Structures are given as C-alpha cells and as structure tokens.
Amino acid sequence: MTPGELLHSIRPQWLERVSGHLARADRVRETFRQQLTVFYEALIRAVETGNPALLTPVLESWGEARTQTELENPHSSLPLVVNQILVATFQLLRDELADSDALSLMAVILPVYSYALEQTSVLETQLHVRHVSQELDHARSLLERLEKSKSDFIAVAAHELKTPLTLIEGYASMMSESVPEDPLDPMEDMYLKGIHSGTRRLREIVDDMIDVSMIDNNLLSLNFQPLWLNRLLETVQREVAATVAERKLNLKFRAFAGVDEMTYGDGERLLQAFRNLITNAIKYTPDGGSVTIDGRMLPGFIEITFSDTGIGIDPEFHAAIFEKFGRLGDVLTHSSGKTKFKGGGPGLGLPITKGIIEAHGGTIWVESPGYDEKRYPGSTFHILLPLRKGPPDDKTDKLFNPTVDAKKVARF
Ligand code: ADP
Numbered sequence: 001m002t003p004g005e006l007l008h009s010i011r012p013q014w015l016e017r018v019s020g021h022l023a024r025a026d027r028v029r030e031t032f033r034q035q036l037t038v039f040y041e042a043l044i045r046a047v048e049t050g051n052p053a054l055l056t057p058v059l060e061s062w063g064e065a066r067t068q069t070e071l072e073n074p075h076s077s078l079p080l081v082v083n084q085i086l087v088a089t090f091q092l093l094r095d096e097l098a099d100s101d102a103l104s105l106m107a108v109i110l111p112v113y114s115y116a117l118e119q120t121s122v123l124e125t126q127l128h129v130r131h132v133s134q135e136l137d138h139a140r141s142l143l144e145r146l147e148k149s150k151s152d153f154i155a156v157a158a159h160e161l162k163t164p165l166t167l168i169e170g171y172a173s174m175m176s177e178s179v180p181e182d183p184l185d186p187m188e189d190m191y192l193k194g195i196h197s198g199t200r201r202l203r204e205i206v207d208d209m210i211d212v213s214m215i216d217n218n219l220l221s222l223n224f225q226p227l228w229l230n231r232l233l234e235t236v237q238r239e240v241a242a243t244v245a246e247r248k249l250n251l252k253f254r255a256f257a258g259v260d261e262m263t264y265g266d267g268e269r270l271l272q273a274f275r276n277l278i279t280n281a282i283k284y285t286p287d288g289g290s291v292t293i294d295g296r297m298l299p300g301f302i303e304i305t306f307s308d309t310g311i312g313i314d315p316e317f318h319a320a321i322f323e324k325f326g327r328l329g330d331v332l333t334h335s336s337g338k339t340k341f342k343g344g345g346p347g348l349g350l351p352i353t354k355g356i357i358e359a360h361g362g363t364i365w366v367e368s369p370g371y372d373e374k375r376y377p378g379s380t381f382h383i384l385l386p387l388r389k390g391p392p393d394d395k396t397d398k399l400f401n402p403t404v405d406a407k408k409v410a411r412f
Pocket residue numbers: 276280281284308310311312313321326327328329344345346347348349350351379
C-alpha cells in the first residue's frame with residue numbers, strides 16, 4: 001500500500017486516538033474531532049503530493065480560532081498541540097501497522113510534521129505579537145483618556161476657582177480700604193494680611209493651572225520682543241534675594257559669553273520659566289548650599305544652566321518631573337511652600353517651564369547623579385534656547401521695525 005492508502009486505512013483509529021489524547025471533555029472532543037478530520041484530510045493530501053504546505057490553511061484556521069485565554073496559557077500552544085498529535089500518531093502506527101509499513105509511513109510523515117511545527121511556531125509568535133500590541137493599544141488609549149481627564153480637570157477646576165477667588169480678592173481689598181489706617185486694630189491688620197497672602201498664593205496656583213491647560217491644548221501664545229537674557233536673569237536674582245539671604249544660600253550668576261546678546265523672545269514667559277527653575281533650586285537645596293546660574297554660547301543657540309547643591313533627582317524620574325503633577329515624594333508628607341526647604345508645590349512648575357521653552361523652539365532637560373538627602377549630589381537644569389537675531393514673524397517685525405513699512409510707503 002502507498003503511504004496515502006495506509007493513512008486512509010487507519011483514519012477511524014487515528015481520529016479516536018488523537019482526539020482522545022488531546023481533549024478530555026466530550027463536548028470539546030466532538031468539535032475537536034471535526035477539526036481533526038479536516039487536518040487528517042490535509043495530512044493525507046500533503047503525504048500523497050509531497051507538499052506539506054497543504055496543511056497551512058488548517059493550521060492558520062486553528063491559529064485564528066485561538067482565544068485570548070488560550071494565548072495566555074503556555075500549555076495550549078499550537079506547536080505543543082502539533083507535537084502531541086505527532087506522538088499519538090506514531091504510537092498508533094506502531095500499534096496498528098506492520099513494522100515495515102509503520103516505518104515507511106513515519107519516514108514520509110515526519111517532514112510534513114516538522115513543517116507543521118515550524119509553521120505553528122511562526123504563527124504562534126505572530127499571534128502573540130498581535131495580542132501584545134492589542135493590549136498595548138488598549139493601555140495607550142486608557143492612558144490617553146486618563147491624560148485627557150487630567151487636563152480637563154485642571155481646566156475646569158481652574159475656571160471654577162477663579163470666580164470665587166476674584167470675589168475674595170475684591171472683598172478683601174474693599175475691607176483693607178474701608179478700615180481706617182490709623183489706629184488699625186493689630187489683629188485686624190494681621191487677618192487682612194493673612195487673607196491677602198493666602199489669595200496671592202491661590203492666584204499663583206490657579207494661574208499655573210490655566211497655563212498648564214493652555215500648554216496642553218497648544219494655546220500658549222508668545223509675545224516676541226527684543227530682550228537680553230542677562231537682564232531677565234538679574235531680575236529673578238533680585239526677586240529671590242531676600243529668600244537667598246534668609247536661607248543663607250550662595251547664589252552666583254556667571255555672566256557667560258553671549259548672555260548679554262539681544263535675542264527675540266517672550267520676556268514675561270521666559271522670566272516665569274527662569275523663576276520656576278531658580279525657586280526649585282532654592283526649594284530643594286538645604287540652608288547654606290549653593291545655586292549657580294551659568295551657560296555658554298553655541299552656534300545659533302544659547303545654553304543656560306541652573307545648578308544647585310541640593311537633594312538631587314533619581315535618574316528614573318528625570319523625564320517624569322516634566323509631566324503634569326510630576327512632583328516626587330509622598331503626598332501624605334507633602335508640605336507646601338514657595339521657598340522653604342523641600343516645600344513642594346502641586347507639580348506644575350516644570351511642565352509650564354518646559355511648555356514655555358519648547359514654545360520658543362528650545363529644549364530643557366535635567367542632569368543629576370541621583371537623589372540623596374545626606375550627601376546632596378545636586379541637580380543641573382539645562383535650557384537650550386535658539387538665538388533669534390530677527391523677529392520671528394511679520395507681526396513682531398512690524399511692531400519692532402516700523403521703519404520697514406514706512407520705507408515701503410515712501411517708495412510709492
Ligand atoms: P513643584 O511644584 O512640586 O516644585 P515642579 O514641577 O516645579 O513642581 O517640580 C516637580 C518635581 O521635581 C518636584 O516636586 C521635585 O521633586 C523635583 N525637582 C524639581 N526641581 C528640583 C531640584 N532643583 N532639585 C531636586 N528636585 C527637584
């Protein structure tokens with residue numbers, strides 16, 4: 001008998017043996033029997049024609065039918081099933097056929113099975129890759145939704161807080177104006193000052209929330225004007241002078257080459273970015289430490305660095321701190337404060353700073369060997385800003401070079 005005829009002759013026994021070997025429950029066995037019948041037909045054709053590829057459609061349909069749970073179970077992988085079919089088949093050949101027939105049939109079946117094993121391994125890998133990428137897509141869309149709700153929450157909360165805050169500010173000012181200056185009850189004076197400083201801090205937080213939501217929605221618009229970075233840096237230095245003295249810090253500003261060059265940028269926004277970095281350097285550096293502003297000129301760019309001798313930042317979080325609410329540390333031990341040592345804020349300062357710098361076409365990053373509250377390894381924030389010698393757009397050009405238009409008019 002030919003190998004094909006031999007296979008035809010043992011079809012019922014093969015089905016019984018293999019389905020019994022693979023599936024225990026009767027219901028499963030029935031559906032499995034149908035699939036095995038299709039597989040066996042393809043196997044006979046593959047053996048008769050010598051073309052193992054005839055098994056591919058069956059194996060592919062098995063792959064497609066695999067559920068997520070099966071994919072996650074290492075004991076139900078397709079190559080494992082093919083291997084079990086092979087073992088059951090060889091046992092059957094040995095039991096049912098004469099030795100010579102069994103041996104010759106094994107010899108022709110073996111290459112077909114090895115093809116099936118190879119195919120199912122490839123298929124299994126593809127299925128796993130598809131499964132994992134589906135899981136990743138799902139996780140990504142969850143993250144996007146989370147990010148969107150974070151962003152929506154900030155925008156809504158900021159607008160909801162703005163109205164009552166404006167009311168408190170207004171009434172507090174009216175109260176200050178209505179109480180006679182002299183003699184002012186010292187307690188009343190203290191209460192009013194308390195309200196004013198509380199509302200000022202709240203206003204700063206609300207403004208930060210509005211800025212973050214503008215940056216998130218690409219709505220941050222810059223008012224470009226000619227500026228000198230050294231003047232901005234000197235301004236922030238003056239702003240923090242009292243705190244620096246109080247905290248006994250050593251604040252140094254090295255007037256590096258290029259810092260006094262004129263460049264176009266949004267002075268208010270850049271001041272805000274520098275202020276955030278310097279207040280952070282102050283906040284995370286212990287009393288008596290140093291904060292240094294330095295930099296260098298690069299072709300077309302200017303690099304400014306803010307270094308401190310503070311607690312440092314674990315490299316694992318160097319990217320995360322630029323994300324909204326990327327503040328580190330335990331929320332339960334959070335102590336707020338603009339300048340006191342480790343007086344953390346809501347975690348909006350760096351995302352705003354990054355948004356401002358990137359809106360200028362620049363980049364910001366941090367360098368720090370790690371976080372250590374005993375050895376104080378320090379951190380250095382780098383800002384790379386493009387040097388703009390001319391106005392970035394027509395509007396700014398008209399504003400700062402009116403002579404250009406005047407010259408055009410004069411030509412007519
Ligand atoms: P926060 O309002 O908490 O200061 P930021 O966005 O300005 O928020 O900073 C995010 C986090 O980055 C901070 O909570 C702090 O953990 C870390 N960080 C920022 N600057 C420094 C610094 N100079 N040294 C150490 N840690 C810093």
